[in-house]
Amino acid sequence: MRYAHTVEQVRAAEGALLARLPEGALMQRAAAGLAATCAGLLAESHGRVYGSRVVLLVGSGDNGGDALFAGARLAARGARVCAVLLAPEQAHRAGLAALRQAGGVLTEDQRDGCAEIARADLVLDGIVGIGGRGGLRPGALPYVRAAAEADAAVVAVDLPSGVDADTGEVSGEAVRAAVTVTFGTHKPGLLVDPGAEHAGVVRLVPIGIGVPPPAAEALQHADVAALLPRPTGESDKYRRGVVGVAAGSARYPGAAVLAVSAALHGGAGAVRYVGAAAAAVVAAHPETLVSEGSAQGLKQAGRVQAWVVGPGLADGEDAVRTLDQALDAALDPDVPLLLDADALRLLARRGPAPRPGLLLTPHAGEAVALLAGAGVEATREQVEAARLRYARQLAELYGCTVLLKGSTTVVAGPDPAGPVRVNPTGTPWLGTAGSGDVLSGLAGSLLAAGLAPLDAGSVAAYLHGLAGRTASLGGAAAGAGGVPAGVGGEGPISASEVAAALPAAWRSVTDRA
Numbered sequence: 001m002r003y004a005h006t007v008e009q010v011r012a013a014e015g016a017l018l019a020r021l022p023e024g025a026l027m028q029r030a031a032a033g034l035a036a037t038c039a040g041l042l043a044e045s046h047g048r049v050y051g052s053r054v055v056l057l058v059g060s061g062d063n064g065g066d067a068l069f070a071g072a073r074l075a076a077r078g079a080r081v082c083a084v085l086l087a088p089e090q091a092h093r094a095g096l097a098a099l100r101q102a103g104g105v106l107t108e109d110q111r112d113g114c115a116e117i118a119r120a121d122l123v124l125d126g127i128v129g130i131g132g133r134g135g136l137r138p139g140a141l142p143y144v145r146a147a148a149e150a151d152a153a154v155v156a157v158d159l160p161s162g163v164d165a166d167t168g169e170v171s172g173e174a175v176r177a178a179v180t181v182t183f184g185t186h187k188p189g190l191l192v193d194p195g196a197e198h199a200g201v202v203r204l205v206p207i208g209i210g211v212p213p214p215a216a217e218a219l220q221h222a223d224v225a226a227l228l229p230r231p232t233g234e235s236d237k238y239r240r241g242v243v244g245v246a247a248g249s250a251r252y253p254g255a256a257v258l259a260v261s262a263a264l265h266g267g268a269g270a271v272r273y274v275g276a277a278a279a280a281v282v283a284a285h286p287e288t289l290v291s292e293g294s295a296q297g298l299k300q301a302g303r304v305q306a307w308v309v310g311p312g313l314a315d316g317e318d319a320v321r322t323l324d325q326a327l328d329a330a331l332d333p334d335v336p337l338l339l340d341a342d343a344l345r346l347l348a349r350r351g352p353a354p355r356p357g358l359l360l361t362p363h364a365g366e367a368v369a370l371l372a373g374a375g376v377e378a379t380r381e382q383v384e385a386a387r388l389r390y391a392r393q394l395a396e397l398y399g400c401t402v403l404l405k406g407s408t409t410v411v412a413g414p415d416p417a418g419p420v421r422v423n424p425t426g427t428p429w430l431g432t433a434g435s436g437d438v439l440s441g442l443a444g445s446l447l448a449a450g451l452a453p454l455d456a457g458s459v460a461a462y463l464h465g466l467a468g469r470t471a472s473l474g475g476a477a478a479g480a481g482g483v484p485a486g487v488g489g490e491g492p493i494s495a496s497e498v499a500a501a502l503p504a505a506w507r508s509v510t511d512r513a
């Protein structure tokens with residue numbers, strides 16, 4: 001698991017350690033790890049550290065201190081290090097002295113600084129770290145823009161300056177790093193877009209701080225492998241779980257086919273389908289147990305261990321009746337229920353309807369409707385910019401687990417003190433019609449197999465992201481969790497291909513565990 005902690009948690013943990021250690025010891029640990037990563041990058045790009053050109057962007061706090069001490073270490077190995085001081089009066093004194101002693105030079109001049117950046121091999125962003133507030137200040141912008149235009153590898157110290165450490169929000173511009181070297185623990189803003197997208201590859205340097213339970217966490221391969229259901233010798237279809245899918249309509253039969261397809265690939269023993277697209281579902285997946293038409297309803301469908309309701313239901317009378325039945329207490333309240341797509345729009349009209357085992361899977365637009373249904377106004381852009389906050393708020397308002405889909409999918413449980421799961425896999429190519437139907441069928445299948453809503457949602461998002469990348473790479477198994485989305489070699493995909501790639505994604509997780 002990759003754990004992330006808020007600034008407040010990091011400060012408390014660091015405070016406890018600082019009291020026990022000699023002054024500056026923690027910063028030296030941070031700087032040593034930072035310099036080692038930079039040396040590795042310089043060896044890759046320049047062939048060696050000696051003679052390479054390094055520019056440090058140094059702000060007024062300890063984040064700048066880290067950059068200065070790391071710069072001193074690189075200068076001691078023969079790098080030509082220039083520190084650009086954004087706040088010369090407040091720059092870290094001991095760090096400045098160390099850099100000077102190691103042969104580094106300083107400048108406060110904007111033109112000089114930008115010229116140095118233009119010919120640098122590596123730029124270290126030590127403008128602000130966890131002490132940053134309210135986005136980049138105007139004085140930093142020329143340097144940040146020069147770094148973006150230069151060939152240099154940009155390495156962010158602790159987090160890219162301009163990214164909110166707790167939320168991943170970016171107001172205005174922020175540093176875009178190839179690599180972020182973060183200290184002690186991850187920060188939530190490094191795991192969730194838009195912050196995650198600015199952070200590049202994130203490397204954690206342990207500095208020995210003890211941390212409390214995390215505010216956010218991201219599953220890794222081993223966690224997913226441990227959570228995935230594994231049939232045993234005694235498993236029959238009921239023990240493995242039967243998932244019911246109430247989806248599709250005369251207008252949108254394809255959504256039902258995709259949700260069923262993913263549910264069949266999601267580890268459940270069988271899939272029951274109820275709805276108006278039975279013919280299309282059976283034609284595509286003859287193994288599905290279908291009930292013709294929605295008139296028969298969910299209650300008559302037979303035994304299931306989880307329901308998926310919503311994809312392609314449209315918003316007619318049948319859809320309203322289906323949602324009523326799904327939320328009806330007479331339907332076994334112990335059977336987990338996933339609501340997606342049209343069911344979410346209908347739920348938004350009714351407002352919160354708390355129920356055990358409820359998982360909602362909105363995208364940003366549906367989240368806006370759900371928020372409005374609970375009396376909270378927000379725009380799509382606001383939800384996309386502050387995904388952690390809105391996922392948590394929705395989970396609290398609706399008293400259930402909420403999986404908010406998007407460039408970073410996040411899953412929040414109803415307990416406000418619990419961690420939010422942030423999904424590390426995926427590719428922008430997954431933003432394609434029907435992709436959400438695949439995710440909900442898969443998550444429903446995992447619910448039926450017995451996973452709790454938070455686990456079912458986050459494991460489904462993980463496999464869905466991997467399957468998307470696998471399909472996008474033309475069938476080659478995608479890399480490990482944590483690989484940033486959008487790495488080269490990918491191409492367009494359809495939702496059917498994502499569903500078909502689920503078994504390969506599953507195997508790539510269990511094979512490596």
Ligand SMILES: NC(=O)C1=CN([C@@H]2O[C@H](COP(=O)(O)OP(=O)(O)OC[C@H]3O[C@@H](n4cnc5c(N)ncnc54)[C@H](O)[C@@H]3O)[C@@H](O)[C@H]2O)[C@@H](O)CC1
Pocket residue numbers: 014018026027028030059060061062063064066090127128129130131132133134135136137157158159183207
């Ligand atoms: N506290 C510790 O024990 C450790 C801290 N470390 C480093 O120290 C950092 C935190 O240091 P600080 O608390 O000094 O805070 P920062 O260095 O992150 O920034 C605070 C300073 O920046 C100014 N500032 C705030 N917002 C700004 C903005 N938008 N633009 C420009 N300046 C802004 C503040 O006035 C303050 O002077 C961490 O991110 C990490 O890099 C590491 O050395 C590890 C140990």
Ligand SMILES: [K+]
Pocket residue numbers: 063125126127128129156157158159160161
């Ligand atoms: K920084």
